[in-house]
Amino acid sequence: MKIAVVAANGKEGRLIVKEAAERGFDVTAVVRSxxxxxxxxxxxxxxxDLTAEDLKDFDAVVDAFGAWTEETLPQHSTSLAHLCDILSGTETRLLVVGGAGSLYVDPEHTAQVADGPDFPDAFKPLATAMAKALDELRKRSDVRWTYISPAADFQADGERTGEYILAGEELTLNDRGESVISYADFAVAMVDEIEKGDHIQQRISVVRK
Structure with missing residues (x-):
């Protein structure tokens, strides 16, 4: 299976490349430097600057792009729209490293994690930008996309256990009442989804067992 990882030099991107390569995938890193x-x-x-020609031979493209500053936050939407446009109408899957702020906390799906009183103010602009990008992605019926949200506590340096709970649109806790996952286990879940998942045009989420 041939996959491309966009923004592969980032912390999550590097781990996804590593996980896929160790499983024998044909992996291409898309990097600026x-x-x-x-x-x-x-x-x-x-x-x-990526074109349809650049990505035409891949079975899956992983979008690991991230933006953190006020002036670049809108790029969550514009970058995802660009990838959708160049993959439109193809069989290539687009899998997005998403955010947790847009996970729902009620069965009616009217309240999100980022709406809660304990959600840090510093992260609200990022959560808002990523939620907007997801809302726009949901309108794309011309792309075989899957959006994967991490748990609320997304740990860059956490251990790789190789195990996780696959969940859906709602914030899910493990048996210890935690919403946590490491970057390494998120990479496991991402590659599992590429390999055997079929959550086309769906948002899913993952949390440590």
Whole structure:
């Protein structure tokens, strides 16, 4: 299976490349600068410069793009729209490293994690930008997308256990009442979804067992 990981030099991107490569996938890292992943194949290009021709041979494309500053937050929407446009009408799957702020906390799906009183103010602009990008993605019936949200506590340096709970649109807790997952276990879940998942045009979520 041939996959491309966009923004592969980021912390999550590198782990997804590593996980996929160790399973024998044919992995290409899409990076703007020098490749810092274990991938042997590289497309050195800015995400916004990618074309349909660049991605036409892949079975799946992983979007690991992230933006954190006030001026770049709108790029969550514009970058995802660009990837959708160049994959439109193809069989190539688009899998997105998403956010947890847009997970619902009620069965009616009227309240989200980011709406809660304990949600840190510092992260609200990011959560709002990522939720907007997801809302726009939901309107794309021309792309075989899957959006994967991490647990609320997304730990960059957490251990790889290789186990996780696959959930849906609602914030899910494990048996210890936790909503937590490591970047490494998120990478496991992402590659599992590429390999055997069929959550086309759906948002799913993952939490540590």
């Amino acid at each position: 020098e490749n810092r992943t274990v991938a042997d194949k590289v497309i050195k290009k800015d995400l916004f």
